[in-house]
Amino acid sequence: MGSNATVFKRDKYAGYAHWMIFWGFIVLLIGTAIVAFDHDFLRFLGYKLLQGTFYLWFSLILDIFGVLFIVGLFMMIFRRGGHKPQLDYSRPDLDKEKYSRKGYSTDDKIFLWLLVLIGITGFVIEGLRISADGMPAFEVWSPVGWMIAMGINAGFADSANTLHIYSWWFHAVMVMVFIAYIPYSKAMHMLIDYANLMFKDEMAAKKLSRVSEEQQDISMGYVEISDFTWKELMDFDACTKCGRCHVACPANAAGTDLSPRDVILDMRTHSNECFDTSEWFNQSFTDGTKEKPAIAGDIISADRLWSCTTCMACVEACPVGINHLDTIVNLRRTLVEEGDMDDMLQDALANIGDYGNSFGQSDRMRAKWTSKLDFKIKDVRKEAAEYMWFVGDFASYDTGIQDLTVKVAEVMNKAGVDFGILYEGEKNSGNDVRRVGEEGLFEMMVEDNMETFESAKFKEIFTTDPHSFNTIKNEYPEFGGEYSIAHYTGLLLKLHEEGKLKFTKKLDYKVTYHDPCYLGRYNGETEAPRKLLEAMGVELIEMPRHGANSFCCGAGGGRVWMDDSKLEERPSEIRMKEAIALGDPDHFIVCCPKDYSMFTDAVKTTGNEDKMVVKDIIQLVEEAIG
Numbered sequence: 001m002g003s004n005a006t007v008f009k010r011d012k013y014a015g016y017a018h019w020m021i022f023w024g025f026i027v028l029l030i031g032t033a034i035v036a037f038d039h040d041f042l043r044f045l046g047y048k049l050l051q052g053t054f055y056l057w058f059s060l061i062l063d064i065f066g067v068l069f070i071v072g073l074f075m076m077i078f079r080r081g082g083h084k085p086q087l088d089y090s091r092p093d094l095d096k097e098k099y100s101r102k103g104y105s106t107d108d109k110i111f112l113w114l115l116v117l118i119g120i121t122g123f124v125i126e127g128l129r130i131s132a133d134g135m136p137a138f139e140v141w142s143p144v145g146w147m148i149a150m151g152i153n154a155g156f157a158d159s160a161n162t163l164h165i166y167s168w169w170f171h172a173v174m175v176m177v178f179i180a181y182i183p184y185s186k187a188m189h190m191l192i193d194y195a196n197l198m199f200k201d202e203m204a205a206k207k208l209s210r211v212s213e214e215q216q217d218i219s220m221g222y223v224e225i226s227d228f229t230w231k232e233l234m235d236f237d238a239c240t241k242c243g244r245c246h247v248a249c250p251a252n253a254a255g256t257d258l259s260p261r262d263v264i265l266d267m268r269t270h271s272n273e274c275f276d277t278s279e280w281f282n283q284s285f286t287d288g289t290k291e292k293p294a295i296a297g298d299i300i301s302a303d304r305l306w307s308c309t310t311c312m313a314c315v316e317a318c319p320v321g322i323n324h325l326d327t328i329v330n331l332r333r334t335l336v337e338e339g340d341m342d343d344m345l346q347d348a349l350a351n352i353g354d355y356g357n358s359f360g361q362s363d364r365m366r367a368k369w370t371s372k373l374d375f376k377i378k379d380v381r382k383e384a385a386e387y388m389w390f391v392g393d394f395a396s397y398d399t400g401i402q403d404l405t406v407k408v409a410e411v412m413n414k415a416g417v418d419f420g421i422l423y424e425g426e427k428n429s430g431n432d433v434r435r436v437g438e439e440g441l442f443e444m445m446v447e448d449n450m451e452t453f454e455s456a457k458f459k460e461i462f463t464t465d466p467h468s469f470n471t472i473k474n475e476y477p478e479f480g481g482e483y484s485i486a487h488y489t490g491l492l493l494k495l496h497e498e499g500k501l502k503f504t505k506k507l508d509y510k511v512t513y514h515d516p517c518y519l520g521r522y523n524g525e526t527e528a529p530r531k532l533l534e535a536m537g538v539e540l541i542e543m544p545r546h547g548a549n550s551f552c553c554g555a556g557g558g559r560v561w562m563d564d565s566k567l568e569e570r571p572s573e574i575r576m577k578e579a580i581a582l583g584d585p586d587h588f589i590v591c592c593p594k595d596y597s598m599f600t601d602a603v604k605t606t607g608n609e610d611k612m613v614v615k616d617i618i619q620l621v622e623e624a625i626g
């Protein structure tokens with residue numbers, strides 16, 4: 001039911017339709033199997049299962065699920081007949097034409113109509129049988145069949161027996177056609193989807209796969225179709241082309257060529273082509289008749305791969321458990337190895353390699369912001385503290401963010417939190433380095449940070465950076481680093497609940513809140529910031545896309561280090577317009593340094609400075625504690 005549950009969560013209409021089709025199909029399948037078992041096996045042995053009360057209920061249940069099955073199919077036909085999904089998180093300005101780029105095909109329509117035909121002929125057979133049997137009264141327990149039988153009796157009673165035989169054969173042939181059609185059609189997803197959901201990795205995207213040693217000998221990324229794991233290959237086959245990931249994708253919304261759905265479908269086409277070539281995977285295209293395309297670059301263009309913000313919206317939206325991100329990152333790893341990347345990105349990675357931060361500044365400058373404080377923050381490498389604050393590159397070096405970092409320190413100090421930082425010992429956490437595809441550099445950052453963590457004296461970590469939060473929480477453990485880590489909103493809420501952070505001033509703002517992808521969607525932390533806002537007395541007005549359905553600011557996955565001037569519209573601008581469209585809120589609240597940077601910019605570039613003020617939640621906390 002995982003697939004149906006995901007569809008329900010996103011799109012109630014499709015959820016009900018899927019439920020009816022799925023359970024209608026299952027119940028009719030079981031019912032048909034029971035009839036076959038009874039007629040073709042038990043009765044030869046002198047037994048009869050379908051009789052008495054059991055038969056009456058059996059008939060009624062099959063009729064009910066048969067109707068649900070057909071209604072569900074017609075709902076999907078109606079949806080596909082131009083009534084495309086109105087998903088709760090869809091862009092108001094969705095480019096309908098683009099959305100239909102790889103929309104529902106003839107194959108999908110054949111599939112649905114074949115099932116309708118099978119469903120309807122099933123009822124016709126039932127009606128003809130009841131009519132041919134002389135309308136026994138107990139058959140009213142098959143209400144649909146009974147009504148059809150009454151219609152037949154009105155004009156064709158004499159031919160009912162013959163028509164029953166013909167229609168039975170027609171129905172049987174249609175079922176055979178359907179079964180034979182399964183491997184070539186969308187119907188295949190009925191089988192593959194459930195297998196795919198069974199093997200769904202709950203850590204998909206949150207914890208990326210490491211490069212195996214054998215793979216490292218060939219390439220750090222995927223080159224051949226045989227490099228993909230069986231689960232990734234199954235992902236390609238499982239896609240139902242529902243378009244949910246496509247609609248949710250901020251890169252697509254920004255006008256790039258990236259569509260997570262099309263990545264999966266193009267990979268499906270390519271893997272089928274490799275399989276179809278008589279020789280196996282690696283030998284494909286070696287007959288000289290075709291030039292072998294590169295997967296990273298030709299099949300999936302570099303532009304598409306670099307457009308991804310790794311926001312995980314596609315993975316979250318997919319009802320059949322497809323992990324688009326592992327594929328994208330594994331192909332990015334190939335591009336990185338080939339040096340096929342944006343110059344700015346190359347510089348940022350070089351800076352991280354040389355200085356441990358993307359700003360290319362000396363590590364001694366990392367804690368320069370602390371000079372603005374009137375107290376000294378402990379150096380946890382020398383002095384024990386309860387909390388080690390992992391500050392992150394942006395909060396440490398970005399001059400537009402440093403004031404917020406100072407405020408966090410002041411609030412924590414005021415609340416009596418025993419905390420320290422690593423000063424120049426901290427290095428980029430590696431979250432975005434990994435998502436860019438620079439696995440070697442990521443591992444270097446993890447090792448360096450963990451070495452420093454091990455020499456430091458603290459019990460728990462808190463961080464102001466959701467990206468660092470994700471990798472330290474979910475990826476460092478694979479390297480032996482198990483740490484208890486909180487996002488600063490979680491810690492602030494805890495302090496408030498313990499009475500250590502008192503909000504003495506009620507804030508009379510109408511705000512909207514932006515969930516950072518790496519906090520809300522990746523790590524399920526959507527409550528703490530909201531509870532904090534509530535505790536401070538502000539009125540929260542939610543954007544249509546919030547919580548796990550939040551819409552990315554466009555900075556993740558290393559996009560913050562790439563040129564975004566060619567985008568039709570930056571995701572942060574789309575998001576700002578979504579907030580402005582709410583009308584009421586005058587504050588746009590964030591809790592991620594990159595978000596603050598992106599949205600303070602977007603509020604200007606969209607010309608909304610007079611309507612909306614972008615604030616980090618720490619600014620409200622500072623105000624509320626007076």
Ligand code: SF4
Pocket residue numbers: 245248249250251252258259260307308309310311312313314315324325
């Ligand atoms: S992770 Fe986000 S940006 Fe990347 S393909 Fe998925 S939805 Fe699009």
Ligand code: SF4
Pocket residue numbers: 238239240241242243244245246260261264314317318319320322
């Ligand atoms: S990848 Fe998943 S969400 Fe995207 S179109 Fe395919 S089934 Fe739908």
